[in-house]
Amino acid sequence: VKNLLDDIAPRTPKAATADPKSFVDMTLVQELEAAGFFKQLYKR
């Protein structure tokens, strides 16, 4: 996301001040990780 924001920033002023983290919700993957889902999946 940061790559893209940097690329369009010269033509899109809003991109220059946008926080890349705000585009991503990591809480769902984190919730699955905390529940051991990925460990279980790759044990199969």
Next chain:
Amino acid sequence: LNAEVIAISASTIVIQALLTGEVDFIIAPSATLVTSRLAGADTVMVSTNLPLFIDHIVSLSDISSVEQLKGKTGGVNRLGTTSDMTLRLALRRLGVDPEKDTKIIATGENPQRLAALARNITQFTLLGEPLVKEAEKMGFRDLYDIGTLKIPYHVNAVVTREKTVRERRPFVLKVVRAFAEALHFIKTNKEETKALIGKNLKTTDAEGLERAYRAYNAAFP
């Protein structure tokens, strides 16, 4: 999950479908996510399937180095789309200024891009496997594998709305799980995956499918 998967090729229509509630999720590149959110939509990425560019620069056979792309015309799907951005980012990383050193024009989808190369309207373009193999068979050069640059970019992000995450979190969680399981299937079921790629791209070319599997498998998280 009882999911229906539909193909929508234009990013503006995809975003409209998401924002009007016609679909709950879209698989879209970062560009679609970023432009929609900057325009005020509550779009958000919850997972990703392909976090790197993996296309190749394919050129006329008489071009043998990236340096020789200077002064040439490159073809992308449409200006401003992912193929356009991929090509420009890659060229910059390779020491070629896409704006000053080359001309980049829109020549359409893969078959049209190949046709533009064949007619010398363009001298290079961007293609993914197994089409790179097809292009080589047609006499073009697989000039540069952009995957080797490891440029982080979510080519296939799983995007939904913040409203959906807020109001239907267990459902969203199931979808994120499903995508993780699909990636696990791909990584552990090579032949079945190749058959699926072949079915979707309507090809039975064994070498092309092998090359496609290798390229995607290496890039998948």
